[in-house]
Amino acid sequence: MQPVNIEVIKGDITSLNVDAIVNAANSSLMGGGGVDGAIHRAGGPAILDDCRRIVARQGGCPTGEAVITTAGTLPAKYVIHTVGPVWQGGNKGEEEKLANCYRNSLKLANENGCKSIAFPNISTGIYGYPKDEAAEIAVTTVSGYMVENDLPEQVIFVCFDQENYLHLAKFPEVQRSGNGS
Template identity: 70%
Template sequence: MGTIELVQGDITKIKADAIVNAANTSLMGGGGVDGAIHRAGGPEILEDCRKIVARQGGCKTGQAVITTGGKLPAKYVIHTVGPVYNSGKRGEDELLHSAYLNSLKLAAENDVHTIAFPNISTGIYHFPKDKAAAIAVKTVQDFLAHNDVVEKVIFVCFDDENFSLYQELLAQK
């Protein structure tokens, strides 16, 4: 079974086979972690995103696509679209679960052994951080229990609040 690591910092500096981008459906870059990954990775990431958009028209909420890592330390960027949190009654939990699960499946299909996740949907998409952390940890733990390709998942928290929430959840193992 794979391991889970928790770090606080900048996901664009993480050395892993792949990092996950909390993208928007257009895949054209945006604010928050999405903008930071596109800036740090350079134009190659956007070029790959444009090819994906030309082929399939963006990325739906809960789905994931893979591109080069460009200038990042990671070989790949897996772009996933988390849900915008509204009332919690519009399938947001299931969509967030799908975003993590589809990213992990895509990682395994591409022989990714180490993958780093940001806190998907907890920024401008306003998903409650405690609920989002619980969904992320459970989805990753369940996946690692039944998969032998992905060896390490790194949760990269940008802020203190998310870091504390993940620390608590991972201590309960």
């Protein structure tokens, strides 16, 4: 058991030197917009090649599940792809599916010996999940996992926008990097 080491920063997840970064992927794993497209562009074709092998083996990636690939030319060692839920009003299991995104990503990081992992704000972009609710699920799920497991030792929430940063920064277990601006 370890103390919980969770940090929130504003920045570019593709530039972080961590063991794993998490990609808010779509179920096809073929790249897309937002953070998904940025990770595929920055990491190069090796990520897409691994994704194609996964799709050939198992089909896509269901909502709430996660798969791991190389990080290509990114400074990270791995990319963990997880598919967040599309917000449909909160009565379609979105909360559990979003929590599963974090849990399953952390489990893959643990199984692959990752000491550090960085998460984007899963489902809060075009998938429309309310940012305040998504932040609470993220922090609760991650801190609960970290109390029970030795790896990863460090989790960084990487925010693209100020609103997500502020929602995550309000939790006492989350260390803030600068003021987020």
